Amino acid sequence: MRNEMIGAVVRRAMEHPEFRKRLIESPQEALESHGFALEDAEMAEIEKIRSSLGGDASGDVEQQLVTIAEHYGVHPRA
Numbered sequence: 001m002r003n004e005m006i007g008a009v010v011r012r013a014m015e016h017p018e019f020r021k022r023l024i025e026s027p028q029e030a031l032e033s034h035g036f037a038l039e040d041a042e043m044a045e046i047e048k049i050r051s052s053l054g055g056d057a058s059g060d061v062e063q064q065l066v067t068i069a070e071h072y073g074v075h076p077r078a
Contacts, residue, residue: 005042007072010049014065024050 012034013020022030027050031038038046049068053061069075 002039002042002045003072005036005038006045006049007069007074009036009038009046010065010069010072011074014062014069020061020065024053 009023009031013023019030019034022033023046027043027046031043031046053064
């Protein structure tokens with residue numbers, strides 16, 4: 001279940017640049033506003049992912065998200 005929730009967050013970040021920006025700036029607020037209710041372990045993983053992405057929304061971040069998504073079993077849409 002953990003990978004599915006994290007995968008869903010990563011997919012949303014890939015598909016919605018505004019959500020991705022908010023997730024980087026304020027993860028708890030972004031997640032709550034999109035209806036995600038994550039447990040502490042999931043939030044810790046999201047925080048780890050967030051810190052690895054950095055602060056900009058460049059194409060490099062999008063490629064990083066694809067790699068992360070694949071790690072969690074999410075297959076990015078073509």
